Amino acid sequence: MTSIQDYAAVTGEDVIDRLRQLARPLKGIKVVHVNSTYVGGGVAEILTKLVPLQKDLGLDVRWEVIRGEERFFQITKSFHNALQGIPAPLGDASFKVYEETGAQNSEGLRSILEDADIVFIHDPQPLPLLRLCPNRKGKWIWRCHIDLSHPYRPLWNYLRNFVMEYDASIFSLADFSQPLPHTQYLMPPSIDPLSEKNMNLTEEKVHGAKIEFGLDPDRPIMLQVSRFDRFKDPLGVVRAYRLVKPSVPALQLVLAGGGATDDPEAEAVLAEVRSEAGTDKDIHVLQLPPDAHVTINALQRGADIVLQKSLKEGFGLTVTEAMWKGKPVIGGDTGGIRLQVVNHHTGFLVKTPEGAALRTRYLLRHPDIALAMGHKAKELVRQNFLLTRNLREYLSIMLARMFGAPERIELE
Ligand code: UDP
Numbered sequence: 175m176t177s178i179q180d181y182a183a184v185t186g187e188d189v190i191d192r193l194r195q196l197a198r199p200l201k202g203i204k205v206v207h208v209n210s211t212y213v214g215g216g217v218a219e220i221l222t223k224l225v226p227l228q229k230d231l232g233l234d235v236r237w238e239v240i241r242g243e244e245r246f247f248q249i250t251k252s253f254h255n256a257l258q259g260i261p262a263p264l265g266d267a268s269f270k271v272y273e274e275t276g277a278q279n280s281e282g283l284r285s286i287l288e289d290a291d292i293v294f295i296h297d298p299q300p301l302p303l304l305r306l307c308p309n310r311k312g313k314w315i316w317r318c319h320i321d322l323s324h325p326y327r328p329l330w331n332y333l334r335n336f337v338m339e340y341d342a343s344i345f346s347l348a349d350f351s352q353p354l355p356h357t358q359y360l361m362p363p364s365i366d367p368l369s370e371k372n373m374n375l376t377e378e379k380v381h382g383a384k385i386e387f388g389l390d391p392d393r394p395i396m397l398q399v400s401r402f403d404r405f406k407d408p409l410g411v412v413r414a415y416r417l418v419k420p421s422v423p424a425l426q427l428v429l430a431g432g433g434a435t436d437d438p439e440a441e442a443v444l445a446e447v448r449s450e451a452g453t454d455k456d457i458h459v460l461q462l463p464p465d466a467h468v469t470i471n472a473l474q475r476g477a478d479i480v481l482q483k484s485l486k487e488g489f490g491l492t493v494t495e496a497m498w499k500g501k502p503v504i505g506g507d508t509g510g511i512r513l514q515v516v517n518h519h520t521g522f523l524v525k526t527p528e529g530a531a532l533r534t535r536y537l538l539r540h541p542d543i544a545l546a547m548g549h550k551a552k553e554l555v556r557q558n559f560l561l562t563r564n565l566r567e568y569l570s571i572m573l574a575r576m577f578g579a580p581e582r583i584e585l586e
Pocket residue numbers: 214215216217219371399400401430431432433462463464466467470489490491492493495
């Protein structure tokens with residue numbers, strides 16, 4: 175288990191000192207994070223790292239996961255899609271299942287939640303819990319990880335009623351914030367540089383992963399790591415690969431993904447991807463278990479081209495992960511990818527498979543430029559998107575909510 179002190183090697187001692195100072199007044203406060211899965215997807219990825227470090231800083235932190243039937247997760251998946259702009263046929267029956275599942279979960283969680291000083295509710299799945307904890311004593315904050323810039327209005331009008339009752343909300347980007355009657359904080363997510371997903375690996379490990387999955391280590395590899403989700407546009411990635419293939423016949427494509435336990439659509443999307451890939455032996459569709467962190471790390475390090483061709487993206491941790499490994503990412507021109515990929519500097523922003531193909535060919539032909547862009551990408555992540563920055567912001571928000579909202583937080 176990593177401790178907060180271990181991060182000094184990456185960030186310098188003063189960053190860690192400041193975290194300790196910020197955490198001092200918060201020692202012993204009861205914090206609960208609630209989301210809907212322990213594995214798969216960005217939220218689980220972040221909480222896995224953040225919760226132990228908040229504990230290490232002296233806070234009394236718990237991470238709770240709500241449970242639900244398959245129907246609940248189908249509904250919340252369409253909520254997710256609708257909040258990112260895809261109209262969904264949702265009605266009273268769906269809302270009933272949603273609220274009833276909230277009520278069932280509140281039975282087991284009520285005493286913990288009502289007793290907490292600060293509760294962070296992640297994404298829409300557990301939103302109704304606040305109403306179901308009438309004797310809550312703490313501050314409740316909604317942490318929205320998704321792209322809420324153009325929500326399907328009928329659904330947002332419904333969910334907004336729950337959100338309005340919170341003390342504050344947190345969005346990843348200014349573009350995602352919505353009119354709400356409370357304080358809104360902007361806080362992009364982050365990656366853990368010391369995790370198995372991001373730590374340094376030996377050349378042998380990277381080589382070994384290529385061999386393990388039947389890749390030819392001497393031929394170029396194009397990679398996208400993502401849950402099998404339409405917003406990640408895996409079919410667009412296959413199309414981009416096909417457009418490059420005639421001029422780079424040696425090219426291999428890897429689509430690596432797995433399911434999240436709160437994502438019931440993954441299987442259907444995976445079937446579409448397999449059908450699009452057809453019999454092409456150079457397309458490798460990998461279904462990885464949720465703990466395949468070292469494998470993903472090795473694939474990201476071993477790839478010549480990393481794509482994240484999302485059509486909508488709350489943030490895109492996979493982009494941060496690849497950039498940290500010195501890769502210039504070719505990313506969809508959307509949401510949180512725009513915050514990370516500075517077009518022509520740390521990667522390329524694209525809107526179409528044709529655009530992705532054009533940039534892929536360019537980077538394959540100019541490895542020196544790819545290397546220089548990759549250096550800039552890594553530095554951008556070091557300055558902005560490491561876990562320590564995220565931790566500092568969480569602590570600052572907790573201080574502000576617990577002890578009023580001072581305009582300045584004085585550090586020694
Ligand atoms: N991930 C993983 N295994 C997979 C697919 C994704 O471990 O098969 C990880 C990926 O490395 C990243 C996170 O899940 O850390 C996905 O976060 P992102 O913000 O890119 O997308 P989300 O899934 O939250 O939409």
